[in-house]
Amino acid sequence: MLKLYGAELTSRLLLGTARYPSPAVLTDAVRAARAEVVTVSLRRESGGERSGQGFWSLIRALGVRVLPNTAGCHSVKEAVTTAHMAREVFATPWIKLEVIGEDDTLQPDVFGLTEAARILCAEGFEVFPYTTEDLVVAERLLAAGCRVLMPWGAPIGSGRGLNNLYGLTALRAHFPAVPLIIDAGLGVPSHAAQALELGFDAVLVNTAVAQATDPVAMAGAFAQAVAAGHAARLAGPIEPRNFAEPSTPVIGQAFLG
Amino acid sequence: MRILVNGVWRETESHDLAATLAELGYGGRIVTTAVNGEFVAADTRPRTALTEGDRIEVLAPMQGG
Numbered sequence: 001m002l003k004l005y006g007a008e009l010t011s012r013l014l015l016g017t018a019r020y021p022s023p024a025v026l027t028d029a030v031r032a033a034r035a036e037v038v039t040v041s042l043r044r045e046s047g048g049e050r051s052g053q054g055f056w057s058l059i060r061a062l063g064v065r066v067l068p069n070t071a072g073c074h075s076v077k078e079a080v081t082t083a084h085m086a087r088e089v090f091a092t093p094w095i096k097l098e099v100i101g102e103d104d105t106l107q108p109d110v111f112g113l114t115e116a117a118r119i120l121c122a123e124g125f126e127v128f129p130y131t132t133e134d135l136v137v138a139e140r141l142l143a144a145g146c147r148v149l150m151p152w153g154a155p156i157g158s159g160r161g162l163n164n165l166y167g168l169t170a171l172r173a174h175f176p177a178v179p180l181i182i183d184a185g186l187g188v189p190s191h192a193a194q195a196l197e198l199g200f201d202a203v204l205v206n207t208a209v210a211q212a213t214d215p216v217a218m219a220g221a222f223a224q225a226v227a228a229g230h231a232a233r234l235a236g237p238i239e240p241r242n243f244a245e246p247s248t249p250v251i252g253q254a255f256l257g
Numbered sequence: 258m259r260i261l262v263n264g265v266w267r268e269t270e271s272h273d274l275a276a277t278l279a280e281l282g283y284g285g286r287i288v289t290t291a292v293n294g295e296f297v298a299a300d301t302r303p304r305t306a307l308t309e310g311d312r313i314e315v316l317a318p319m320q321g322g
Contacts, residue, residue, distance in 0.1 A: 016320075016321065016322035017320040017321060017322075018320040018321055018322045019320070019322070026320075039321050039322055040318055040320070040321045041318075041319045041320065041322075042289065042317065042318065042319060042321075043316060043317065043319035044263040044264070044315065044316055044317075045263075045286075045288065045315060045316065045317035045319075046263060046265075046315075047281040047282025048282055049317075051317075051319075052287070052288075052317025052318045052319055053286060053287060053317065053318075055319060055320060056287055056317075056318035059318070068321070069321045069322070071321055071322065077294065081291055081294065081295065081296050084296040085289040085290075085291060085296055085316055086289075088296075088298060088299060089287060089289045089316075089317075089318055156322065157322075184322075204322075206322035207322065
């Protein structure tokens, strides 16, 4: 059972809701992923538009928890204001806090992130910070009041998988009791399985599913990979070795030379 | 009164945020608002006066990653 700010979840696959070919495909993908948490956002809407209202009706009909994000925010003030607006619309204290620091990699501005996290945690938000694998930043975020961390696998939408295995493994080892969710950069289900095998608690995937040729089938594939990776973690994987070790017993082997 | 709504200049007649939203066609919609970069909660919109040149953001739920 995965526990995030007191919420008990069966699924370890969180799903983004952007970039699907249609609302119907999004709906089917959420079901195929067996996701219990989906990320959502806020955007401008003119008086004549209805797309936001339709989207929100669709999400509510799915009966899943929503994790609003502050995507696109580049400053502490923008992120904090967006969090307030999201809390009002989505009626949840959860906020996936993104403060973007660099446009080519969309990597977080960890200085702004920790400051915004401090403000929002003090105001009662339950903050899911989109961060890097940096141990010092992780310490600061926890000190700010975060009880979940979302380290990136790779830059958002890049599909590169776990870019810094050493750093992510160190993060996992350093904070064994903190729920860690790999957010961003996963491309294929094997990346998700690897994250769970390494002991990460969950993954958040969007582009890899939404932009697949068949998003619904890919959502199902990610669900299987996450389940397999978690089961493997619990089963205790062997340590890699530099040299071969015979799997067939050598005692009693015939001498036929 | 000329105000900037979601980056577009609009000519409006209302003087508070709630009435302005209704005038612009947002009546009954699920939106959240900010004026000049500051969040304005729904229950305070009727007593949030607007003045010439104010920047209004009206945001709605949207897909996100």
